Amino acid sequence: MSLDLSSALREAADHAPLGTLEPSVLGRRIRRRRATRTVARTAGGVGLAGALAVTATQTPGLLDSASRTAPGDTRLSRLPPDQVATTLPAADPDAPPGTCGWTVRAPAAASPYELGVALGNYPTQTYSSMPVYISARLTEAVAGPSAVRVVAARNGVVVAAAADVSQWDTGPLGPSSFAGGDFLSLQSCGGPDKSKALPDGDYEVYAAYAEPDTGELVALSPAEPLVVAGNAREQWCGSAESVIPDGDARVDLAGDVTPEGAASLRVTWTGHEEAEMLDQRILLVDDTTGAVVADSRAPAESESRAGGTLTPGELVALSVPDRPDGCGDGPPPSGIYRAIAVVTIAPQEGEGPTTNAIAAVELSGTVTVP
Structure with a gap:
């Protein structure tokens, strides 16, 4: 269709x-x-x-070899321990906004960009990348945000980040709203256990927009709570x-x-x-x-x-x-x-x-x- x-x-x-x-x-x-x-x-x-x-694609993750195709039962077996991170990325004071190791903070100044992020449908395979939904609102006549990145943080530090960015390449517009989809792989983005699955626990998902030329943080969404259980997004169903x-x-x-x-x-x-x-x-x-x-x-x-x-x-x-x-x-x-x-x-x-x-x-x- x-x-x-x-x-x-x-x-x-x-x-x-x-x-x-x-x-x-x-x-x-x-x-x-x-x-x-x-x-x-x-x-x-x-x-x-x-x-x-919003439309979105089910993007395979690096852990698909262990994927489950019968979602909805959080009691199924977890990943083997050697595929789960035990050491997550540490805070990096030099990390640019929205990247691995960045300490989550609000923009230094008000801007006409307002972001929102929410979890999408559950992945059709348990260990595939997790669909997320992004909204962007412009309160003034400015260009659309050109590089919005979705990240997951634990204890205020980014430990997982989407592989690419969502882009709204537009010229200056009057007040308007956008919506789009992205995917976040629940894998450690750095450190000694890079690319291993995130351990179970509570995380926060953010959408962040940094100005491409200066790297300055322009907008940060409110956090969407994420619970990882069984090395995957916790399923309510x-x-x-x-x-x-x-x-x-x-x-x-x-x-x-x-x-x-x-x-x-x-x-x-x-x-x-x-x-x-x-x-x-x-x-x-x-x-x-x-x-x-x-x-x-x-x-x-x-x-x-x-x-x-x-x-x-x-x-x-x-x-x-x-x-x-x-x-x-x-x-x-x-x-x-x-x-x-x-x-x-x-x-x-x-x-x-x-x-x-x-x-x-x-x-x-x-x-x-x-």
Whole structure:
């Protein structure tokens, strides 16, 4: 399936009402293509809560020989110890922003660039590169960011970095927003254990933009939390419900779900500055076992999401029309399930590196799988 993102975004801008984020304006499914840097720009400017979609490629990682093709079960065997890093890169005071060993810090001065990053669908092979989603917002008439790099940090130091950069090669534009996809291999980027898998633990994923000519850090996204378990991104699907975050007090989230699995969400951002909607996902939970049996970020050949600018205090309606995929191949087992909605928002406020606001709530109604 091919999709003209530019035309679709213009159509979305012409027909989507303010305050409504509707992924189906673009179509829910966009087939992945072997073109790793696809980007889209909203035609309606920063204030429009328009629809954005990202396409991305499943890029093989160096650990594919040990890949698992049955995702969703975090209890499967780990990598052999000799393939897992025991020494991660140390802080390097000379490391340029967004590179291995760099100590994460906020830009020294305010800029018209605002970045966001969120985890994408789970890789279709457990040890493959991890899809991520990037958003970029320009608040002034400036050129698009030409070299945005995705990194993972532990204890404030970059220990894994994407092999290449995402680029928006554009001339000066008025206020506008972009979206794109990238991939991050969960392997140590340096030190004695370079190219070995990251050990289990908590990490933070950032998108960083440094000015190519000077190397000066221009923009840094809020951090997206990443848990590595079993030497791969922790999967919620198949895990206990307790893996779902408690939520962020800055986000008021409510909604309901139909028996067929279509969800309607209501989101209010209560921070002091505007923020960017990055991701929304629906999970189904089995009351009998307490386990997550379906996740809209389960491995798939495509993904879609709605994005846009959230104004403090504004109520935004969001439709998620499709029932989430099961943890294995096909739908979840027959049954009646509770539905949990999770949204990820990138706040553009506060001093120093910040973290995405992640909110979760149980939806009114249940989902019936025949």
